[in-house]
Amino acid sequence: MLKDILSISGHSGLFKFVAQSSKSIIVESLETHKKMPVYFSSKVSALEDIAIYTEDEEVPLAQIFEKIYKMENKGKTSVSAKSTNDDIKEYFEDILPAYDKDRVYVSDMKKVLNWYNILWEQKMLNFEEEKPAEEKQEVETPKKTTKTKAEKTDSENKEKNVKKTEKKTTKKKNE
Numbered sequence: 001m002l003k004d005i006l007s008i009s010g011h012s013g014l015f016k017f018v019a020q021s022s023k024s025i026i027v028e029s030l031e032t033h034k035k036m037p038v039y040f041s042s043k044v045s046a047l048e049d050i051a052i053y054t055e056d057e058e059v060p061l062a063q064i065f066e067k068i069y070k071m072e073n074k075g076k077t078s079v080s081a082k083s084t085n086d087d088i089k090e091y092f093e094d095i096l097p098a099y100d101k102d103r104v105y106v107s108d109m110k111k112v113l114n115w116y117n118i119l120w121e122q123k124m125l126n127f128e129e130e131k132p133a134e135e136k137q138e139v140e141t142p143k144k145t146t147k148t149k150a151e152k153t154d155s156e157n158k159e160k161n162v163k164k165t166e167k168k169t170t171k172k173k174n175e
Contacts, residue, residue: 002047002062005030005124007115009043014118030122047115052108053100061112066127067095068116074125076117081110088113 004017006027015027015038024037025044038044051058068077071094079091085106092099092109119125 002065005047005119007045007047007050007111008038009045014047014115030118030124052096052112053103054096054098055100056098059096061115064096064112065116065119065125068113069120069125069127071095076120077113079113080117081114 006015006017008015008027013032014030016030018026018028018035020026021037024039026035027038028035047061050061052061052064072078077091079087081088083091088106088109092104092112116125
């Protein structure tokens with residue numbers, strides 16, 4: 001879901017990776033659909049590599065988005081990035097109660113909410129579609145092959161031919 005979705009410092013919004021050239025990468029804005037080059041001197045972060053600090057561990061951004069998605073019944077966030085800092089902190093605490101209050105700033109929370117809403121508007125949040133595919137891969141086992149009557153007859157005939165040749169070779173050896 002978050003593969004090839006980028007955040008670029010100095011630019012608002014999210015971008016999709018399109019191509020790479022020798023001096024830059026080409027990205028497309030998810031909101032305006034305009035393409036632009038981004039040079040290697042810019043700070044570019046892939047959303048799949050971003051995580052939020054908690055008191056115990058780091059939680060990947062995809063899990064945060066999934067929690068918001070479930071909490072909002074597959075809709076946009078009820079709190080926007082323009083809400084008061086206290087409202088944003090309270091909302092974020094509902095999503096991730098153990099977030100590290102010393103290292104996760106309100107500006108980070110605003111980005112997460114903004115990014116979630118952008119992805120939601122672009123219909124890029126598809127948590128139901130990803131899980132069944134993963135479960136299918138885990139559950140799939142090799143199927144037993146069953147032979148048709150023709151295949152059974154062919155294999156039986158081959159076995160008979162092998163036995164006949166074995167008998168002939170043993171007779172010759174005994175003589």
